[in-house]
Amino acid sequence: MTPAQTSSDVVAALRNGFATDLYITEPDLLRSYANDETGTYFGLPLAIARPRSATELSHVLVRCHELDVNVVPQGGLTGLVGGAISSFEAPELVILLDRMNAIRSIDKVGFSMVLEAGCVLETAKLAADEQDCQLPITFGSQGTCSIGGNVSTNAGGYNVLRYGMTRDLVLGLEVVLPDGRIWNGLKTLRKDNRGYDLKQIFIGAEGTLGIITAVALKLFPKPTQVETALIGCASVEDAMAFYAKARRNCTDLLSAFEIILRPGMELAFATKSDLKDPLENPCPVYILMELAAGNGISLRGVLESCLEDAGDLILDGVIAMSKAQAMGLWAYRETMVAGQSAGGAYYRTDVSVPIKSIPAFLDDALSSLANLLPNGRPITYGHVGDGNIHLNVIPPTDWSMEQRKALFVQAEYLIFAAVDRFGGSISAEHGIGRSKKSAFLQRIDPITLDLFKQIKRIFDPDERLSKGRIFDL
Structure with missing residues (x-):
């Protein structure tokens, strides 16, 4: 957008020749698309385009190229890195594909x-x-x-x-x-x-x-059998040893293997009063595992054999006897995730490390947080089978946003430093967007960054699309 153009001029030019309902321009409606799930980023779009087809979207992007308008695609606004929110400094046209849903x-x-x-x-x-x-x-x-x-x-x-x-x-x-x-x-x-x-x-x-x-x-x-169990272990080391056995005993029947440290379970109990510890004795580490298969085998038998083979690695456990009970076991994890935001903004990660390094990484990172950031409450859980750990930090509920932001900076430094020591990644599944851009650029090697930039120049030399996300040209 050139300095001589006003937003209203640009929007009018964008709309010219298109169906009257292609664009959303009302300020009150635009605000509904100005935040993602984190609530951290706010950017009021220049307008919102809702194309009905790839052809209509093509015409919109051609018009944006002619008018020098930057665009950003937006989905369900469930992102966690600020990548789909319009820039605050220079409002962008948001491309919303909700009409293309067939x-x-x-x-x-x-x-x-x-x-x-x-x-x-x-x-x-x-x-x-x-x-x-x-x-x-x-x-x-x-x-x-x-x-x-x-x-x-x-x-x-x-x-x-x-x-x-x-x-x-x-x-x-x-x-x-x-x-x-x-x-x-x-x-x-x-x-x-x-x-x-x-x-x-x-x-x-x-x-x-x-x-x-x-x-x-x-x-x-579609699986005809699904078996779900919640298992208690004495340590992360025991949980990982159990994972290794389960992976071999269950082979590809094992579809999920989630780890939750005790503070995460306690958060679930506090968030939803009707959730009680399903195990007879509290355990330091919980494993939520699921197996799925078709006909022809006894999946329950496979699970029970796996648990028997684990021996002393397991302190306690419960197997769901129905689909409703299985959903009840998954409710602990889902409630824990929802409960993290009950006290306001918190720091979240989606780091990954080599699977075998998970125990040592958690010992390293949690020790650093306890020693150097004692006011933060770590909530630790993740997808053990792919090395993806969510190590989040919740500040005291009475802290101001300024205090929280300072804690977030310190927590990121400590956790990412531990990730680096174990040769991991600062983003396993959420992406880079804008929130991890600085940390990403501090770690990327020059050759990889150069290749990234060359690819971007091939597809988008004018930086028309999602400008400033991941890296800058």
Whole structure:
């Protein structure tokens, strides 16, 4: 946007020639799209475009190029790194794909589905379920987040252990490039070895290289048996030794293996009064595990054999006897996550380290926090099977925002330093966006950053799309 142009001039030029309902411009409505789930970032959009098709979006991006207007795609606003919020300094046009929400096809023989980027994840999962198939992407925000956002951020979740990240489930993409061209890579082929795999460029790029408008995803046979158990262990070391046994004994039947340290369980009890410790004796470490399979085997027998083989590694445990009881066990984890925000803003991470290093990493990081940040309350949980640990820190409830921000800076320094010592990553699943940009740039090597910039220049040389996210040209 040039200095001579006012916002109203630009919006009027954007709207010219398009259907009257393509753009949202009313200030009260724009505020609904100015924050993400963190509540940390605020950016009032210049306007919001709601295209009905890739072709209509293409025309919008061509107009943005002509008018020198920057854009940012936005999904269900469940992001945690500020990547989908309009810039506060220079308002951007938000691209909202909620109208592009169709499930185009489900192939029960080839186990795949094609759907538009605005489709809510839970809607897609239910549609697959109705066809006796499973879409295994699973996490707490699935009732709100959109498929396009899941793919753009390479979302993780509970089932990465068995099915991989979202990246591993994508067969093909349709993408509108920053200059308005439409790349059609929307294939459901399982094997296609014709040169570069371009779809992987856009997966996890956080909307900086193109706007995903449709996705082809792998499906799996719907499990006919699911077994869920909550296990108590004396230490993280014992929990990891149990994981190694469970991984071997259950092989690929093991679909989730979540770790929760005792403070996280206590937070769940405090958040929801009807949640009591399901184990007879309190344990320092809890494991929430799930197995899934089809017919032909006794899944309960596999689970029981696995628990018997664990021996002294397990202090106590409970197996869900029904689907309702299984949901009750998962409620501890979900309630703990929700309870973290009850006292106001808190510091959250999604770090990863080599799986074998989890015990030593947690000992290192938690010791640093206890010694140097005693006012912070660490809440520790994560996806053991993929090395992803959420080590969050809750400040005292009576602290001001200034005090909280100071604590957040210190906590990040201590936790990320521990991550570095164990050769880990500061972002396992949430992405970089704007909130981790500085920490990311401090750690990236010059060659990798140069390659990143060269890729960005190929697709978006004018930095029209998601400018300032991840890195700057």
